[in-house]
Amino acid sequence: MNLFKSTVGRKILMAVTGLCLVGFISVHLLGNLSVFAGPDGINAYAEHLHSLGPLVWIFRLIMLGLFAVHITFGVQLYLENKAATPDNYAVQKTLVTTFSAKTMVFTGLIVLAFLLYHLLHFTVQITNPDISAHNIALDAANRLDVFTMVTASFQNAFIAGIYIVAMIALLLHLMHGISSWVQTFGWSSGPSQDKVTAIGKIVAIVYGLAYIAIPLLLLARIVK
């Protein structure tokens, strides 16, 4: 009970769900990177996923739960914090906090908005029916041709742009999120604080760049 009300309890829930989400984006990234292996890579991956059947739905429900908790508390804490802080100082100065820390809820919401779009785009496939895998020919191995869908999508500057912007938001979110998570779990102790923050940023940048690379390289036709 206390957990859902307490200032620390809710932060911990944020951190746990945040961490699970990081777990998700890690797996998802590995899967997505298979696009660079050509049609055989990503199409096989997609096929494999679909073959899991009900497991996929269980997984989706878990994800929904994680997002729901993460977002509910994220927004709730944000609103409480707004209420606790009055008007600004005439001279407003911060010393150590970062842009990414100050914009967590916004980058989070951008990611959320993106997520909805992403689901409509690649899962439900209704945003661009002309290039959706359901509507185009199967690949040589009789699989849905996800590869063509993805490459065709990202060769479209508008779609690639949305993905790149969203991935920048994710990068920013993780820039603060990862080290913040260590602190919330109480695992940072002492002077190592700086190191934790630095490592968190590096990890975030790795994720961010890897994710951005997919639309970017496809858009730039470096990978075809």
Place this chain on the structure above:
Amino acid sequence: MDLTLHVWRQKGPQDKGKLETYQAKDVSPDMSFLEMLDEVNDGLIKSGKDPIAFDHDCREGICGMCSQVINGRPHGKQEKTTVCQLHMRQYNDGDEIFIEPWRAKAFPVQKDLIVDRSALDVIMQAGGYVSCHTGGVDDANAMLIPKPIADYAMDAAECIGCGACIAACPNSSAMLFTGAKVAQLAALPQGKPEAKKRVKAMTEALLEEGFGNCTNHYECEAACPKGISVKFIAKLNREYLKSLLPSSTGV
């Protein structure tokens, strides 16, 4: 040196308040910041105006009474220094200085630069103590506390309760203040028996008093005149997590 001051003036808690401009002339670099304000006040009094009200008492950086945000920084620009220990040699002729009160919903302004910080006392009353009786306790050396632990507790215990951490926090959270006390007592054998209860009670009080939630900006640590580390917030978080574990009393 001559300075231009923009000072927050507010007659009472209900008043809206605004910045007013004053000139401070012939300020000596050896003066403390508060002595500079004393001089300005003497001038105001002589011209029949209400002097600037500000909190202060010990003027040696330990009571935690002084509390001013100077050019956007609680306690001004010198690191690990309270306003009363800040000296004018940190400033240059012609500088413009903005002086404002601590701002947080939990710290309503009472007059000019004076705010009500009683919320901090309430957090302490929630559990910032060891429930020992007066008298009838063990010999002081009965429980050994190795130096590193005593030092850790002392690092946390140095908090002067000024509230700069809250004034600096973008969320007006009091986690550094609370974490320092939770960590001090949790580290010591005397404080351990009540550790679970304490961390729950103090963090609950923190929200009830209208402080925000910590989102790890670490502005508090940067503003703290005593250099209290955010590792004590991590310790508080750890203590909270531990308090969720099933009771380990063994009965």
Place this chain on the structure above:
Amino acid sequence: MILDGKAPTGQVDTSWDRYREDMKLVNPSNKRKYKIIVVGSGLAGGAGAASLGELGYNVDCFCYQDSPRRAHSIGAQGGINAAKNYPSDGDSIYRLFYDTVKGGDFRSREADVWRLAQVSNNIIDQCVAQGVPFARDYAGYLDNRSFGGAQVSRTFYARGQTGQQLLLGAYSALSRQIKNKTVTMHPRTEMLDLVVVDGVAKGITVRNLMTGEIESHWADAVVLATGGYVNVFYLSTNAMGSSVTAIWKAVKKGAYMANPCYTQIHPTCIPVHGEHQSKLTLMSESLRNDGRIWVPKKAEDCDKHPSEVPEEGRDYYLERKYPSYGNLAPRDISSRSAKEACDDNRGVGPGKRGVYLDFEAAINRVGKKTIEDRYGNLFDMYEKITDENGYERPMRIYPAPHYNMGGLWVDYECQSNIPGLFVLGEANFSVHGANRLGASALMQGLADGYFVIPYTIAPYLASIKNPGEIKEDHAEFKKSVEDVEAQTNKLLSINGKKTVSELHKELGNIMWENVGMARSKESLTNALKLIPELRDEFWNNVKVTGEGKELNQQLENAGRVADFLEFAEMMAEDALNREESCGGHFRVEHQTDEGEAMRDDENFSYVAAWEFKGVGKKPELHKEPLKFERVHLAVRSYK
């Protein structure tokens, strides 16, 4: 009148045990019927309020700061004494008792000091149980350091912030009682009158500093623990708000002021640097463990950089004059020696009122790191204030008003001559005689609060037939409120030309020059002429802006200075009366050929308790003769 301190008769060593065995008790279920007011939340008041609340009494506690945690006890740096003898260096209750009586130049009450030494050990236990992080060694045992006036290491410390840690301990105990609703806390509330009904203390009148509202509070007993009054010198190491007001109001209601002239000038403070200065900063006496004090032998060397003064050109005057105690000679002696050196034109720094405190030898011996560990915060503080690096060039220090041994007269039970009025901590006169040893004030504050008042208040309370009989509707309470309001209105209506702080500065000057470290008949007579003049000027020419019914810091200060202006006269009167030199009271007429203080036990072995007779009227002297049974009166020597 001859006063009786009511100390238990018979053997001193067992007096406190016998007192506790014989005293009357209050039945536990009756305790909540009694209401006790505690004014002050420092070590004495905070500890007292918490302990009384825990016992079950109804306690109302007052302080003028915004939180009880900010009482000036917070500023104590060096440490607290106790007779634990953990280092096995020969300490004992007797030795702590003896050092304190001797340190006080044989002007304190033996039984009170014995009790203090006896409970000193309980204090350390208590604080450790509360979670006070005293310094410890790697094995986990408590560490000790040495302080002035003792040849054993009996001082417990928490870095350079011992007072802070002890006060936060007391504050935590107090917070627990506030939570339990046994104590009601009234912060930002200043006591401006004591209400006495038929000769018995029955309450106080206060001003709410936030709203300016003046109101009364009744109680069955009033405990004052309001700290020190050396701000009568304007510049001192006390907090800006420290004042004589609470105890002075009690004096005006008939309480006796004991030995007001016993003030302590602390030897190691940062020298005055300018006109605008508002306060002096203490550098803990613990620095004298490692620092060596010197001035140049020749006046012409004083302007040189200290490193250019060769070893043989330096006068380590304390080591020279007091070889067995050296730099750890007691405070009065060290301060006076510094003054002598500067009077001899051998002072250093701007204004030439300063002596060196040199760490070079210590740094060479144990390394800079160790010195940094021991005193780092003090070196930082020194640099912030003076812009000089104490590791690289010797610090400059000079004595400054710091503490008062004098205070309200109390008997063994800490009860003043007004029944129902108890006084604790620095506000009473009881244990330090004419000079206090370092690290003993914290000990006294906590002893009084935790271990004395919870016992000694019981017999008085038990003697009250109908607790709560007299409440705020009594005529005396109404009159008290009217008086306070009248004074407030008076202060606001003068509308003169000088600010309160200007007048306070002038008073400080008069006191420092005439009633300071060296006093003479001439200077004291001069002070007695100047003080009333300044007081008149104050009441005709002070300017206080704003209104009474609002937060008005000028008004607060004006009230405090008004009281200092009355009290200062009594202080000078006492100094003039005491035709001897003892401890912190040095009369130039009474010194040996070598310039050491000369006591007169024949004629002055008494406590001087002064009765207020009206503003500007000579107070009446009452004496409490001092008897010494456990120690032999001796010339105090630290050679």
